[in-house]
Amino acid sequence: MAVGDGNSDEEKSRARGLLDNVLSFRFVFWLHIMLDFLVLCHKVSRKFQQDKLTVLEIPDIITGCIDGLSDLIEQGGDYRKSFNLKFNAYKNKFGKIQLRGRRMTRESAKTDGIDWDMNATNLVESSIAYLKQRFACFDEEPLKHFKIFNFKLWPYNESELKKFGHNAIKSLLEAFYPALEKASCKINEVPSQWGRLKRCLLPLRTSPLLPVYSDLLKAEYKNPDLSSILHLVDIMFTISPSTAECERQFSGMKLIKSNRRSRLQQATSDNLMRVHCDGPELEQFAPDNVINAWLMRTPGSRHIHGHHTSRKRKFSELDQSDESDESI
Incomplete structure (x- = not known):
């Protein structure tokens, strides 16, 4: 008022x-x-x-x-x-x-x-x-066909499960044929591997989707029976349904490339953004090797607590000293 x-x-x-x-x-x-x-x-x-x-x-x-x-x-x-x-x-x-x-x-x-x-x-x-x-x-096609990979929605009836998803697999192969061919995917093996994938994931239908498929993609080179069908899984997870991650990376870039870092080179900026985007969590990061590289891989000497390092050493020498320290 x-x-x-x-x-x-x-x-x-x-x-x-x-x-x-x-x-x-x-x-x-x-x-x-x-x-x-x-x-x-x-x-x-x-x-x-x-x-x-x-x-x-x-x-x-x-x-x-x-x-x-x-x-x-x-x-x-x-x-x-x-x-x-x-x-x-x-x-x-x-x-x-x-x-x-x-x-x-x-x-x-x-x-x-x-x-x-x-x-x-x-x-x-x-x-x-x-x-x-x-x-x-x-x-709409082709995105609607990816729902067949949601094993939580698979039918419980064995005969229905055998027929489930074959038409969708054919549509996905037609839609992404150029990308699959470029990735050297054996396209003719995908329909048969779809059945193997269903048998493989059937006991895991109560598990979260992303961890299950992530483990399969990590172990792709160990499982040739699923190597072709996993190309479609890889494409599915490559498609981003949201711009939230991009917005987070733009915010990260503003923190990395600030007004005080005018001499930051493009290659260094790319590396820092790669670490920010795909790097390990802070709790999992082991800084020893990075600190040693920062100390030794420099044209001059580093100053630590008012004292400069004695001389520049090759990284191979550093590795040898690390090995000797571990043996002790």
């Missing part, structure tokens, strides 16, 4: 107008509607910010969000239900607060709860339509 001797009549009038808007039925009602709406938006946003999000997870995320929005229309969210409990339609009061402006009629007060305002319904319906349009590519 604008009060006090220094305020003009115009400012006081504007403040009273703002207070009337804040205490209006429409404002309080929409505030509760938006709280329910934004809670769903926040949950979806957090899921898209996850590390190593895969294309297999996107359809479930979008379907869950659409179902939640549909429930807002049909049943209402927690905040809307709270509003219905606190709002007295006869007295136009919200709890102990007297609302201003629009009053509920006696007829509408007899109904169970408050009907949705048409604009609120339009907001939710337009959001659902946007989500379906924005992520329609996951229901």
